[in-house]
Amino acid sequence: MDKIAVTGGKPLNGTIPVSGSKNACLPLMAASLLTDQVFSLTNVPDLADIGTLSALLRSLGATVTHDAQNSRLDLHFARISSPLAHYDIVRKMRASILVLGPMLARDGAGTVSLPGGCAIGARPVDLHLKGLQAMGATLDLRDGYVHATVPRSVNGGRLRGVSFRFPFVSVGATENLMMAATLAKGTTRLVNAAQEPEIVDLARCLSGMGAHIEGAGTSTIEIEGVDALSGTEHKVIADRIELGSFMIAPAITGGDVTLANADMSLVGALAEALDAADVSISDTPDGIRVVRKNGTIKPVSIITEPFPGYATDLQAQMMALMTLADGISTIEERIFENRFMHVPELARMGAKIDINGGVATVTGVDSLRGAPVMATDLRASISLVLAGLAAEGETVVSRVYHLDRGYERVEEKLRACGAQIERIQGAD
Numbered sequence: 161m162d163k164i165a166v167t168g169g170k171p172l173n174g175t176i177p178v179s180g181s182k183n184a185c186l187p188l189m190a191a192s193l194l195t196d197q198v199f200s201l202t203n204v205p206d207l208a209d210i211g212t213l214s215a216l217l218r219s220l221g222a223t224v225t226h227d228a229q230n231s232r233l234d235l236h237f238a239r240i241s242s243p244l245a246h247y248d249i250v251r252k253m254r255a256s257i258l259v260l261g262p263m264l265a266r267d268g269a270g271t272v273s274l275p276g277g278c279a280i281g282a283r284p285v286d287l288h289l290k291g292l293q294a295m296g297a298t299l300d301l302r303d304g305y306v307h308a309t310v311p312r313s314v315n316g317g318r319l320r321g322v323s324f325r326f327p328f329v330s331v332g333a334t335e336n337l338m339m340a341a342t343l344a345k346g347t348t349r350l351v352n353a354a355q356e357p358e359i360v361d362l363a364r365c366l367s368g369m370g371a372h373i374e375g376a377g378t379s380t381i382e383i384e385g386v387d388a389l390s391g392t393e394h395k396v397i398a399d400r401i402e403l404g405s406f407m408i409a410p411a412i413t414g415g416d417v418t419l420a421n422a423d424m425s426l427v428g429a430l431a432e433a434l435d436a437a438d439v440s441i442s443d444t445p446d447g448i449r450v451v452r453k454n455g456t457i458k459p460v461s462i463i464t465e466p467f468p469g470y471a472t473d474l475q476a477q478m479m480a481l482m483t484l485a486d487g488i489s490t491i492e493e494r495i496f497e498n499r500f501m502h503v504p505e506l507a508r509m510g511a512k513i514d515i516n517g518g519v520a521t522v523t524g525v526d527s528l529r530g531a532p533v534m535a536t537d538l539r540a541s542i543s544l545v546l547a548g549l550a551a552e553g554e555t556v557v558s559r560v561y562h563l564d565r566g567y568e569r570v571e572e573k574l575r576a577c578g579a580q581i582e583r584i585q586g587a588d
């Protein structure tokens with residue numbers, strides 16, 4: 161397993177190109193199940209999760225060509241030859257559940273392993289299943305699998321449009337039902353839908369395939385089902401979590417970094433928080449510029465919320481920054497119940513953090529010290545790298561396979577700005 165070694169204390173200066181969004185790309189890839197024509201994505205990040213979903217789609221019958229050099233992915237489901245998403249792949253990545261809606265929509269049948277629990281909480285998929293049931297699917301939960309079919313009595317085996325209200329906001333469930341609804345008979349109305357930029361990107365892609373969708377990016381989305389969808393070529397939006405993580409890098413080390421290919425509308429809540437911390441953020445023709453020169457970091461309190469609120473996927477990174485703030489800040493996690501696993505690791509580096517339920521109270525310290533630490537999940541891993549960039553001495557982050565799920569060429573991008581960071585391949 162690889163490790164990453166960081167020697168801290170160097171301010172960062174330069175430009176970091178932001179890659180295409182992993183979280184947008186995964187549902188987009190699942191949308192390829194909705195057409196028998198070639199479906200192409202550009203600006204695709206070269207990440208482990210993209211490989212995992214590619215393997216799953218291949219196992220369902222897709223021809224997949226990934227041209228990593230050109231960030232391009234071509235997917236072709238002439239037919240869904242084997243509509244079974246096996247546990248061996250689903251257990252690696254929860255987003256695999258996103259194939260269920262499209263399979264049901266296209267062929268009226270699909271079997272998907274239930275994703276297990278994961279490190280950051282229970283994360284059930286009940287909303288995905290309830291929504292599909294409301295659209296006429298019959299579900300049989302057996303042997304750890306969801307066996308789903310649309311009975312012939314329902315429109316001859318075709319999902320039906322419904323009005324479905326989410327009791328709380330779920331990004332994945334909104335995506336799954338939106339895709340399912342594109343080929344359903346009649347109109348579907350999703351109320352209290354997620355408004356994340358990844359939802360808007362998916363709607364744009366589906367519309368390019370001939371789907372009729374209105375309201376994506378608001379809390380009510382209306383989808384009028386059509387008989388068939390065509391292939392398309394779609395450019396994936398920038399990764400707002402990678403962007404946000406790298407915005408925090410010069411904030412924690414000091415320096416002057418521009419994030420290229422990025423758009424401020426993707427990170428409004430983070431930009432506000434950084435501004436409150438006294439980090440300068442500006443929109444320039446070259447990208448988002450983040451500057452911190454010498455001054456202290458002010459404490460800022462945040463609460464994680466669905467978009468456009470502060471993203472849970474940027475919570476651990478902000479905590480790393482707050483460990484060095486001049487005062488006390490609070491960080492409240494409202495999306496996932498167990499997303500503070502980075503706290504004991506940050507504490508190993510000298511951070512002072514108390515957890516009480518879903519609230520972490522961070523008392524800023526003058527400096528962090530490098531230490532061996534362990535990555536526990538994707539976003540926790542980058543928070544440890546960020547802390548390492550600011551700490552005195554060397555930090556070695558183990559289990560970086562978590563990091564590799566979501567950050568493309570992280571060492572290379574940070575090194576180009578002057579960071580002292582290296583991958584130690586195959587260490588223990």
Ligand code: UD1
Nearest residue numbers: 183255283284285286287288329330331332333473495496
């Ligand atoms: C997506 C993102 C993830 C991000 C999260 C919240 C992808 C691939 N992943 O995950 O990076 O952290 O949004 O912004 O895009 N829930 C249920 N039942 C369900 C579905 C969700 O109880 O059927 C709960 C979850 O446990 C969680 C909350 O709803 O507490 C939000 O989850 P959701 O928005 O669905 O997250 P994901 O789509 O899994």
